[in-house]
Amino acid sequence: MNTVLDHLAIDQKINRLAHELIEHSFEEKTIFLGGISGNGLLLAEQLKSIIQANSEQVVVVFEISINKEEPWAHPITLTIEQATLKHGYIVLVDDVLNSGKTMQYALLKFLEHPTKAIKTTVLVDRSHRNFPIKADFVGLSLSTTLKDRVEVDLSDTDKRAYLV
DSSP states (O other), X not given: OEEEEOXXXXXXXXXXXXXXXXXXXXXXXXXXXXXXXXXXXHXXXXXXXXXXXXXXXXXXXXXXXXXXXXXXXXXXXXXXXXXXXXXXXXXXXXXXXXXXXXXXXXXXXXXXXXXXXXXXXXXXXXXXXXXXXXXXEEEEEOOOOTTOOEEEEOOSSOXXXXXX
């Protein structure tokens, strides 16, 4: 297991991502951060703290529950009323973007209603796409083989990203 990001590097990446989001959404009064269950939600919460400390924007975080292995097999659920997102500035947040499958299926949920914008934010982008998804905001672009796996631990005490 090789460490690709240590605690300090992850904090720096999250801080930069939050400031990029502020720069690109400065005209928005409210930003909706949809964190994909697990690390995506943890990352969204950390981004919210930094954005709110550095701007006047209201940041609403909600969870996107999706079966990552078979996203078509189970309904995708949100912890926010979907009508609240109508004409909203939505940011999909996840820890690792690999094939794009999870983000693609999550995106479909937001296309059921009109939105102002949908952006994607990831801590690590592996660039092995099978789906037409690109990350708008990336902490680290990482060249890996298809056999490699990236694991991220966003616990407060010891954040790390590993190449396994």
